[in-house]
């Protein structure tokens with residue numbers, strides 16, 4: 001690829017400018033790393049070169065090591081694909097160079113990008129560049145010397161914070177901390193950097209090798225590390241890279257920077273091969289793939305601007321959606337049926353926005369700006385010039401059909417007609433109107449202004465333009481849009497409908513309810529299935545349960561437990577009484593008074609063999625809850641509800657908080673192995689019934705040894721309307 005190269009130019013002033021070119025972020029791909037080594041060595045050799053400037057093309061220094069190399073390591077198991085950069089390039093060719101090297105930083109210097117810059121003898125930056133070491137978000141640690149040089153430049157406390165949080169800082173903060181030596185305008189960046197390099201050569205500016213410094217490490221460095229170690233033990237028990245990062249920093253403090261660099265390289269390679277890195281790197285690319293939709297984003301269409309939108313219904317979902325839209329700078333008309341409901345909706349939106357200010361996620365000025373974009377109405381007068389309507393009323397077919405008929409008459413012909421339904425077939429909602437190409441699902445997750453996932457549900461009539469427009473809106477309001485097909489529950493709720501049912505089945509086999517939740521949280525989900533039921537309220541469980549029982553009667557597990565809980569006056573977190581006790585200011589506690597209700601439900605169901613609780617291991621419990629979800633995911637894949645398996649991974653991570661370090665539901669299932677999942681489900685079907693019956697897709701893949709994530713065969717039974 002001609003655009004992947006390193007430019008080399010020597011000026012009359014004797015400064016060689018080495019420029020990394022690999023759009024869009026100048027990732028350090030293998031050819032770039034090889035070329036850098038070559039060019040630095042050339043600069044060192046040439047007599048006409050007195051000093052060197054390292055920079056990136058296109059206004060960005062570098063987004064770091066090419067992450068796809070690590071993905072290749074995962075596919076091949078060949079760790080030798082990772083080159084030795086930290087010693088060969090950064091120490092030998094850059095830091096120990098006999099000619100001074102200055103990094104001219106603009107836009108961003110992240111990961112390996114910042115590590116190259118820190119190996120240089122000074123750093124000059126343009127304003128507002130992002131500087132950071134985000135490697136831990138990928139399950140690895142910095143591997144080009146960052147764990148050693150950052151503490152030596154900004155101090156141990158700040159370096160630990162920057163690496164453990166993966167948050168970048170600006171050039172301005174970098175200058176205050178000592179990471180950046182000077183800030184100059186973009187126009188002057190190269191000129192000043194060259195002069196700086198020449199001044200170092202002339203000994204008029206200090207020639208600093210960061211790795212040799214100790215002055216900023218701090219006498220309390222080991223205490224800082226001990227405190228961080230204790231903290232991550234609690235907050236990140238599943239993320240080995242966090243402890244490893246602290247250990248490697250400490251190694252360098254105890255044994256010197258160079259020894260630290262060697263230790264870092266050794267640990268880096270081990271971590272690249274870890275399951276955590278496999279999962280997180282998969283998620284990195286999967287997240288960027290969701291908005292590539294064949295037949296929509298690759299046919300030359302341009303998204304139309306959505307400047308004014310209407311939301312119908314100011315309940316929990318409607319007000320959350322309206323909040324998300326105004327925060328994305330889109331004017332919103334909120335329509336309700338009477339002024340009492342309207343005022344309530346408007347107040348909720350205001351409270352949503354203000355709470356972001358309180359939590360310092362939004363400035364007061366931005367909050368006022370967003371709220372000024374909101375207007376409440378009781379009729380359709382304002383709908384004449386809206387670009388998009390999102391209907392978010394109660395789940396009643398006749399009401400939604402009536403609204404869509406009204407909208408077709410009142411809204412302009414280009415207007416997108418979206419529904420936030422989570423259960424009703426979109427074809428039925430749009431049945432009574434003629435412009436069905438404008439009908440689309442915009443399925444937000446509650447709270448809609450916070451949860452990052454937006455399921456865009458297309459029917460077989462929705463136009464590519466409308467899908468593209470909604471993807472663009474999703475991005476503007478900072479959601480991750482995943483395009484899915486039309487079926488009961490769409491992708492996320494459909495895949496996860498066995499979550500609560502699997503837990504209920506186990507409870508009725510005699511397993512302790514709280515043990516199930518505990519094990520699932522240990523696995524990495526933020527809460528177990530029963531606590532989640534408490535959180536959503538039992539009304540939702542009953543309604544959703546009915547929907548799925550109707551759609552998938554062959555594999556629904558039904559028990560009287562939720563009805564009994566409601567009868568006993570419980571409604572989960574809503575009224576503070578569920579499986580757990582909810583008290584202000586403390587964590588939910590298991591409620592022993594729920595046990596007799598569970599016993600009663602067990603008696604009615606009579607599932608336990610000979611009245612005795614089944615004996616299952618911790619691992620089996622986790623699998624009995626999660627494998628039925630994988631099984632349903634297989635059906636979702638077979639029916640083509642999602643375009644590719646990685647879309648379902650992202651949907652599971654963002655919609656259900658499935659742990660990203662496990663790569664999402666399908667990725668995790670492939671790590672476990674289709675064969676083991678299939679054999680387990682088959683065994684449980686014989687013991688406990690059809691809830692576990694393996695799907696055809698799973699059976700085929702397990703028996704043929706094909707990964708679940710591999711693209712579907714040429715002739716799937718496509719039931720979902722894509």
Ligand SMILES: C[C@H](O)CC(=O)SCCNC(=O)CCNC(=O)[C@H](O)C(C)(C)COP(=O)(O)OP(=O)(O)OC[C@H]1O[C@@H](n2cnc3c(N)ncnc32)[C@H](O)[C@@H]1OP(=O)(O)O
Pocket residue numbers: 024025027028063064065066067068108110111112113115134135138141142143144146285288289
């Ligand atoms: C040894 C070292 O210590 C290890 C490392 O350096 S690991 C890498 C550390 N760096 C990172 O984690 C940064 C990762 N990148 C990002 O966070 C963001 O891409 C960014 C902030 C740089 C830019 O964001 P944004 O402008 O929104 O663009 P974004 O869509 O994310 O990326 C643009 C393209 O560049 C690719 N890309 C970005 N960084 C990349 C990287 N480091 N390697 C490979 N590809 C990368 C993306 O995959 C995307 O590709 P696509 O267009 O084909 O989908």
